[in-house]
Amino acid sequence: MAKYGWLLDAKRCIECRACESACKQWNGVETGINVRYRRVNVSESGKYPNVKTQALSMACNHCENPWCIKACPVKAIWRRDDGVVLIDRDRCVGCTMCAQLCPYGAPQFNIEVRKMEKCTMCVDRIDAGLQPACATLCPTGALKWGKWDDIQNKGAAQVPGFANPNQTKPNIRFVVSGWGK
Amino acid sequence: MGLTRRDWLQWTGGAAAGVMAAGGLQAAFEEHFQAATPAAAGEQTLITSCGICSPSCGIKATVKDGAIRFLEGLEGDLSGNGHLCGKGAAGAAFTYDPDRLKYPMKRTNPKKGLDEDPGWVRISWDEALDTIAAKIKDAITRYGQESLLFVTLPSPDVWMRFMNAIGVINRIDHIDECFLTDRIIQRYTTGGKTWCNDFENSKYIVLFGWDILAKAKLVYANGIVDARDNGAKIVCFNPQYSATARFADEWYPIKPGTDLAVALAMIQVLLSENLYNKEFVDAYTNFKDYETKIREHFAAYTPEWAEQESEVPADVIRRIAREFAANGPAIVPAHKKTLCANYANGSQLVHAISILNILAGTIDRPGGRYFPRSVNIPGVDNIYPPPAYPPKQGRRIDGKEKLPFVLEDGGGMFSTLTDGILNRYPGMIKFAFFNFYTALGFPNPPQMFEALKTIPFLAVMDIIPTDTANFADIVLPHVTYLEANDLVARDYKAKYPQVVVRQALIPPMFETKSIAYVGLELGKRLAPDYFKTPAGEFINLNTLLDEKTKRSGLGGSFAEFKAVGIYENKQPFTPRTTFATAGGSGKCQIYVPQFAEKGADPLPVWRPKRDLPSPEYPYYYLTFIPAVHRRNTTENNAILHEMFPTNSAIISTALAAKLGIKEGQTVRIRSRVGAIELPAHLTETIRPDAVMVAHGFGHRSKFLTKAGGLGARDGDVIPAQTIDELVKAGNFAGAACIMDAVVNIEPL
Numbered sequence: 051m052a053k054y055g056w057l058l059d060a061k062r063c064i065e066c067r068a069c070e071s072a073c074k075q076w077n078g079v080e081t082g083i084n085v086r087y088r089r090v091n092v093s094e095s096g097k098y099p100n101v102k103t104q105a106l107s108m109a110c111n112h113c114e115n116p117w118c119i120k121a122c123p124v125k126a127i128w129r130r131d132d133g134v135v136l137i138d139r140d141r142c143v144g145c146t147m148c149a150q151l152c153p154y155g156a157p158q159f160n161i162e163v164r165k166m167e168k169c170t171m172c173v174d175r176i177d178a179g180l181q182p183a184c185a186t187l188c189p190t191g192a193l194k195w196g197k198w199d200d201i202q203n204k205g206a207a208q209v210p211g212f213a214n215p216n217q218t219k220p221n222i223r224f225v226v227s228g229w230g231k
Numbered sequence: 232m233g234l235t236r237r238d239w240l241q242w243t244g245g246a247a248a249g250v251m252a253a254g255g256l257q258a259a260f261e262e263h264f265q266a267a268t269p270a271a272a273g274e275q276t277l278i279t280s281c282g283i284c285s286p287s288c289g290i291k292a293t294v295k296d297g298a299i300r301f302l303e304g305l306e307g308d309l310s311g312n313g314h315l316c317g318k319g320a321a322g323a324a325f326t327y328d329p330d331r332l333k334y335p336m337k338r339t340n341p342k343k344g345l346d347e348d349p350g351w352v353r354i355s356w357d358e359a360l361d362t363i364a365a366k367i368k369d370a371i372t373r374y375g376q377e378s379l380l381f382v383t384l385p386s387p388d389v390w391m392r393f394m395n396a397i398g399v400i401n402r403i404d405h406i407d408e409c410f411l412t413d414r415i416i417q418r419y420t421t422g423g424k425t426w427c428n429d430f431e432n433s434k435y436i437v438l439f440g441w442d443i444l445a446k447a448k449l450v451y452a453n454g455i456v457d458a459r460d461n462g463a464k465i466v467c468f469n470p471q472y473s474a475t476a477r478f479a480d481e482w483y484p485i486k487p488g489t490d491l492a493v494a495l496a497m498i499q500v501l502l503s504e505n506l507y508n509k510e511f512v513d514a515y516t517n518f519k520d521y522e523t524k525i526r527e528h529f530a531a532y533t534p535e536w537a538e539q540e541s542e543v544p545a546d547v548i549r550r551i552a553r554e555f556a557a558n559g560p561a562i563v564p565a566h567k568k569t570l571c572a573n574y575a576n577g578s579q580l581v582h583a584i585s586i587l588n589i590l591a592g593t594i595d596r597p598g599g600r601y602f603p604r605s606v607n608i609p610g611v612d613n614i615y616p617p618p619a620y621p622p623k624q625g626r627r628i629d630g631k632e633k634l635p636f637v638l639e640d641g642g643g644m645f646s647t648l649t650d651g652i653l654n655r656y657p658g659m660i661k662f663a664f665f666n667f668y669t670a671l672g673f674p675n676p677p678q679m680f681e682a683l684k685t686i687p688f689l690a691v692m693d694i695i696p697t698d699t700a701n702f703a704d705i706v707l708p709h710v711t712y713l714e715a716n717d718l719v720a721r722d723y724k725a726k727y728p729q730v731v732v733r734q735a736l737i738p739p740m741f742e743t744k745s746i747a748y749v750g751l752e753l754g755k756r757l758a759p760d761y762f763k764t765p766a767g768e769f770i771n772l773n774t775l776l777d778e779k780t781k782r783s784g785l786g787g788s789f790a791e792f793k794a795v796g797i798y799e800n801k802q803p804f805t806p807r808t809t810f811a812t813a814g815g816s817g818k819c820q821i822y823v824p825q826f827a828e829k830g831a832d833p834l835p836v837w838r839p840k841r842d843l844p845s846p847e848y849p850y851y852y853l854t855f856i857p858a859v860h861r862r863n864t865t866e867n868n869a870i871l872h873e874m875f876p877t878n879s880a881i882i883s884t885a886l887a888a889k890l891g892i893k894e895g896q897t898v899r900i901r902s903r904v905g906a907i908e909l910p911a912h913l914t915e916t917i918r919p920d921a922v923m924v925a926h927g928f929g930h931r932s933k934f935l936t937k938a939g940g941l942g943a944r945d946g947d948v949i950p951a952q953t954i955d956e957l958v959k960a961g962n963f964a965g966a967a968c969i970m971d972a973v974v975n976i977e978p979l
Contacts, residue, residue, distance in 0.1 A: 062456060065474045065858050066447035067317030067874055074870045075320060076301050078255045081869035082937070094915055098883055099484050101472050101915040186303055189314030189449050190456045229459050 052114060052133030054171060055198040055221030056185075060209065061229070062192035063105040065090055069184035069193050073109070076172060076183035085158045087169040088184050093211050106211060107193045109184065110135060110156035110169035111220030118148035118157055118168075126166075127157075133198070133221065134171045142166050153213035154220065171195075256327045259869065260298050263329040267740045268297045278305055278796025280733040281319045282712020283861050286310040286450035286723040288319055289731045289797065292713075299323040299713060299736050307797060308731055309450075309724045316447040317859045321870035325711045326740070330695055330867055330936050332708035333741035335359035343684050343702045345931050351706070356742060359705050360749070363664075364756035366688045367397065370661040376400055377625025378659060380686070382648075383666035383746070385641065387717075388610035389772065390666075390750035392617060396758035400623040401660070405672055405862075406642030412577040412964040413565045415636045419823045420585040422811035425600035426723055428564045430454030431461060432598040435554060435561035437497075438467045439490040439584065443564075444475040447858035450723045451564070464558065466551055468493060468543065470853060471881075471923055472916035481551075484918050487851040487970065488574045488840030489541035494563075494583035495837060496537035496545075497552040499529045501590045506556035508592025515810065516589055521822035528834045540837070560598025561591040575841035575957075577966030582823075582835040589819045595807040602807065603725035606798070608718050608783045611775060617761045626656055630954025635829045637965040645673050646952045646967035652682040654953075664690045666746050667709065669697035671863040671929065674949040674967065675904055692746055695867050696934035707749060714739040716789065718779055729799040730785055732792055747772055831963035838961055841971040842950075844920065848902060848973040850886075851921040854945045863927040866938035877942035878925035879912040882976065885919040887911060890978060897979045900924070902948035902972045908979060909943040922976055948972055 073088045074081065088109035095102050112135045119127045119135065126141035127148060137148075137157065144164040148157040157168045172182035180186065185195035194201075198221055205225040207215045212224070260268075274295045280287040288311025293301040302322050304314035311319070337359070339350035370378045376398040384404050385391050394402055406414075410426075417425055430436060431454050443451045455478055458465065467479035468490055476482040485493065501507045502525070512518045518525060534545035534552075555561045565584045574580070593599020628651035629644040631637050637644065652660055663686045670679040676698075683689060683702040691703035700706045717733040754762040755769055762770050776789045786792035809817040814825050827833035844850065856862065859875045866872060880898050892898055898911045900922060909924070917923055928942025949972050957965065 061477070064444045064447060064452050064456070064478075066449070066452070067859050068315055068320045068447075069317075070874060071317045071320035071859075071870050072301075072303070072315075074255060074873075075323060078257045080258070081255050081324070081873050084873060086873065096915060098885065098915040098917070098919065099472075099482075103472060103474075103477055103916065105474070105477075183301070183303075187315055187320050189304070189312065189316065189453060229462075 052112060052198045052221045054112070054132060054134070054176065054195065055201045055223070056111065057194040057196065057201045057204060057223050057225065058107065059192050059194070059225035060104050060106055062190040063090065063107060064190055065092060065105045066189065068187040068189060069107050072183035072187035073169070076175070077170065079167075080160060080162055083161050085160050085167060087158075087167070091211075095210065104209070104211065106209070107184070108154060110171070111154055111218075111222045112171055114219035114221065115217075117151040117153070117218050121147040121151040123147060130173070134173050134176070136170055136173070137166055137168060139165045139167065153217060256323055256869065257298075259327045259329050264327055264740055268737060272296055274300075277734060277736055278732055278793070279713065279736060280717075280719040280731045281311070281315065281322065282715070282733065283318045283322065283865070284448060286448065287719045287731070287733070288315055288449055290315065290319070290322075292736050294736050297737060299326060305731065305797070307799070309721045309729050311449045312453045314449055314453075316449050317874070318447065318861055318865060318871060321868055322713055324868045324870045325694065326713045326737070328695065328867060328869065330934060331740075332693060332696055332700070332706055333743065334708060335742065336706050337362070338704055345680060345698060345701060347701070349701060349703070356744070359707060360752045360756065362705060363690050364753055366662050367753070367757060371397065374659075374661050375625050376623065377628075378661040380628060380660045380663040381666070382663065382668045387747045388612065389747040389770070389775070392611055392761060393750035393754045393758070395620045396617070396754060396761035398621040398623055400625050401628045403629060403644060403648050404642060405645045405668065407637070407644045407646055407965045408573065408672070408967040408969055411637065411640065411642045412581045412966050414642065415640050415964040416578065416581040416585055418640070418813045419825055420582065420589065420812065420820050421594050421600070422813070422819070423602050424722075425594065425602055427601045427603050427725060428454060428562060429598050429601055429726075430463070430562065431457035433458055433560050433562045434463050434598060435558045436463055436465045437551065437555060437561070437563045437587070438465065438469070438475060438479065439494060439563065439565070439580065440469050441564050442469060442473045442475045442855070444478060445473045445858055446856055454724070464554065470851065470918045470921050474858070483543050483547065486540070486542045487853060487918075487921060488576065491576045491580040491583060491835065492532070492537040492540035492837060493543050493548055494580060494587060495529065495532035495835060496534045496548045497555065498583060498586055498590065499532040500534065500549050500552035501556055501587075502526055502529050504553070506553060507590035508559070511592030511596070512590060515594075515808065516819040516821055517816060518821050525822055525834065532837065555587070555591065559591055560593045560596065562593055562599050563587045564600065573966050573969040574971055575960040575962045575966060575968050576838040578962055578964035579832060579835035579838055581964070582832070586821050586835070589821055594810070594819055601726070603722035604728050604802070604804070605722045605725050606720045606728040606730050606783055608720050608730070608779055611770070614775060614778045614782065615764050615770060626659065628652060628656060628660060630655065633954050633958050634963060634965050636831065636963055643965050643967070647954050647957065649673065649675065649678040649682045649951045650953045652685060653678065657685065660686050662686070662688050664692070665699050666692045667694070667864070669693070669699040669863055671698060671927070671944055671946060673951065674946050674969065675951040676944050676946045677905060678951055692749060696932050698930055698932045701932050708741065708743040710739045710743040710745055713737070714743065715745055716776060716793075718776070718783065718785065718792075726804045727799060727801045729797070730783065732796045734793040826963070832961060836961075841960055841968055842973045844973050848975050849920070850974050850976055851918070852900065852902065852948060852972040852974045853921055853923040853970055854926045854949070855923060856926050860927045863930070866927050866930060867935045869937060872937040878928040878945070879910045880976070881912050881914055881917060881923040883917050883919040884913045884915060886976075887913045890976060892976075892978045899977050899979055900948055900974045901977070902950070902974045904950045905947040907943035907945070907947050922974065948974055
């Protein structure tokens with residue numbers, strides 16, 4: 051059972067992408083090869099002028115049933131006791147099978163070292179008693195992180211544009227009602 | 232080296248501590264900067280201020296082993312409310328950009344052009360400063376002060392003193408593309424910069440093109456989010472469904488350049504139905520003195536009339552005006568280059584907006600626009616009063632003398648500069664100094680490149696080798712804000728005074744220096760009497776900062792204050808009962824007699840935007856600044872570049888279908904002054920008669936290894952202006968008319 055998860059309130063997102071920058075900076079993620087553990091994806095629906103947009107800040111959802119682990123032929127992906135899913139890059143052979151199965155595009159191929167990498171939920175920060183970098187920086191409370199016990203019954207399991215959660219049981223919930231106070 | 236990546240790998244499950252190249256900024260740091268970083272062991276948490284945009288959000292920085300490790304928001308800071316935006320969080324990537332200018336350099340190739348290799352040769356600071364000083368002296372001696380052009384903001388104070396000391400008349404900045412109209416109108420209508428918007432206490436917010444959420448300015452974005460939390464209603468007029476529009480209850484894709492019509496009609500409703508805040512208006516404004524004039528003036532601007540101009544239905548305008556009056560406190564923000572205020576009718580629009588706020592009775596009241604309660608940090612002229620400055624003599628390259636209110640304000644004029652250099656006074660400018668500005672920021676950059684070629688000597692100070700640096704005879708490397716010391720008083724959100732320190736997280740890298748240093752050193756060479764303390768010694772920048780700290784009551788020294796990092800005085804907010812409007816009436820001015828005295832509109836009159844769609848140019852041309860970029864200065868930041876590397880022509884699916892344009896297809900956008908080619912991006916979020924292009928792209932400097940060569944310059948299709956065009960358009964507060972272009976679009 052996962053200990054931690056994400057709570058996303060998309061309507062609060064101003065698309066500033068502090069979550070993305072914070073992630074890159076804290077985790078020292080290579081720049082210039084388009085490896086971005088977290089991304090804000092903006093989608094639109096409806097026809098002008100009855101149009102709506104939605105910004106979803108997405109990273110690894112550290113699923114309860116991680117298909118990436120199943121996909122990995124060399125057992126390079128593993129799950130900590132607290133549910134954080136990690137890639138052991140000593141074992142990783144860069145076959146990209148995990149990326150092909152993940153419904154959320156979380157594992158990404160680092161072409162420089164020819165290995166996969168992805169969001170670690172900033173385990174170093176979690177273990178030091180801090181929040182992940184992305185949730186720490188989010189100015190509007192659109193992206194929150196916390197104990198899964200506190201999150202799992204909030205909001206909805208899915209919003210349009212998000213893959214069927216019954217597949218991998220991602221540890222993320224979406225605030226969908228009210229003005230998400 | 233002991234850098235972060237290794238620690239991080241160890242954390243990542245232990246098993247991952249294999250051999251791996253350091254990534255991201257750490258790689259840049261190790262490869263390009265470590266040698267320039269004095270060894271400093273251990274981890275520190277330091278307070279500083281962001282320097283990307285002017286609200287300067289407070290930063291809590293982690294510095295480890297001499298390297299900037301992580302930037303996050305500073306709790307209790309008024310500007311960022313404890314957070315940073317995507318730009319702020321990526322700040323270290325400016326400091327650790329391998330493309331940075333590192334040393335003073337001079338060009339060895341006398342031929343200037345975007346594609347010419349300057350043939351840079353490293354020189355000493357002394358040689359650079361001696362050369363620049365000699366060039367200035369020679370230009371003044373032979374051609375007078377009017378031959379000097381300084382393209383720079385009027386800060387910092389020591390740099391400004393240098394320009395004053397040598398009698399610079401032609402100082403130019405980008406403010407006419409930004410808040411110039413607002414600043415001038417505020418001076419006469421409310422009395423000072425009401426840049427603070429008390430959104431969190433507003434109940435009704437009307438946004439004319441105001442799209443600062445989409446620019447991720449946290450100082451305002453946080454307030455809008457709070458307003459939603461507190462149940463405010465938000466109405467948004469914008470040709471495009473922006474990130475801000477998403478936060479609105481109602482969005483109207485107004486016809487570009489017609490916000491003024493809707494604002495005038497709202498005033499008409501408030502006056503004709505007597506819905507204004509009578510208590511405030513009677514006590515604190517000049518309404519009574521001009522009531523008949525005012526009522527007569529607005530009578531014709533009915534919602535029915537405004538509908539014809541703006542395409543916003545008359546009943547909607549009438550309802551919004553009534554709600555605005557009934558459901559306050561209500562606010563209409565203005566400020567900054569947005570889709571409303573940078574049309575030729577920007578002066579009138581900002582005046583109309585100011586009147587709406589006055590009629591709502593929320594000037595300096597809860598839920599309205601208020602004056603910042605700032606700490607007044609003394610400048611060098613207070614601390615070491617200078618001898619009398621020489622008079623500013625000569626001709627103005629920007630023609631500002633024809634716009635008395637702009638002249639009085641001192642801001643601008645980017646939009647008329649190239650016309651001045653090339654057409655009004657060709658050959659007049661003999662020496663130019665560009666400080667942290669590049670040609671991309673001007674309307675019609677190709678015209679600016681031509682203008683640069685006509686200037687015999689150009690010095691450029693910047694952080695990165697911009698396109699403009701490519702034309703320089705000498706380039707000077709500037710520190711990033713993370714390597715600089717200063718005191719930053721909050722004045723974008725300041726119900727009570729607060730100051731946050733800006734301190735060097737690391738010492739300046741390589742031979743980078745501040746513009747204040749350049750001002751002081753050039754001053755010593757050219758006007759030494761202006762750079763001495765009463766004791767007769769040359770001003771020392773560190774001592775000056777200590778003096779500022781002491782005299783502001785922040786601490787005994789800068790070192791003492793930076794250890795604390797933040798000062799505040801949570802005094803209660805007392806609304807103003809007298810207003811410092813120019814002219815001295817002590818009241819807010821709806822009718823501005825001073826405008827009438829100098830031939831400007833004393834009340835906002837309807838004027839169309841400058842360029843209207845025509846058979847040849849049928850589409851409106853809009854530009855915007857993406858949330859992850861700031862002007863044209865951030866595109867080479869490794870993190871931000873990766874998120875938003877280039878621009879596209881954003882057009883509606885309906886227009887694309889009509890023109891036969893597919894997603895990603897290259898299109899040519901052509902105006903009366905130029906053309907750009909870029910890929911189309913199709914969307915449902917924009918009016919079908921408009922195209923929108925992100926500003927900041929199209930850098931061509933090959934020394935910018937990330938941003939160089941990517942994207943199109945939005946400005947290439949934006950006409951620069953002549954001063955006479957501005958005057959003729961009634962554009963008395965000098966809007967640069969960035970949004971006034973109309974274009975043709977064709978698929979390629």
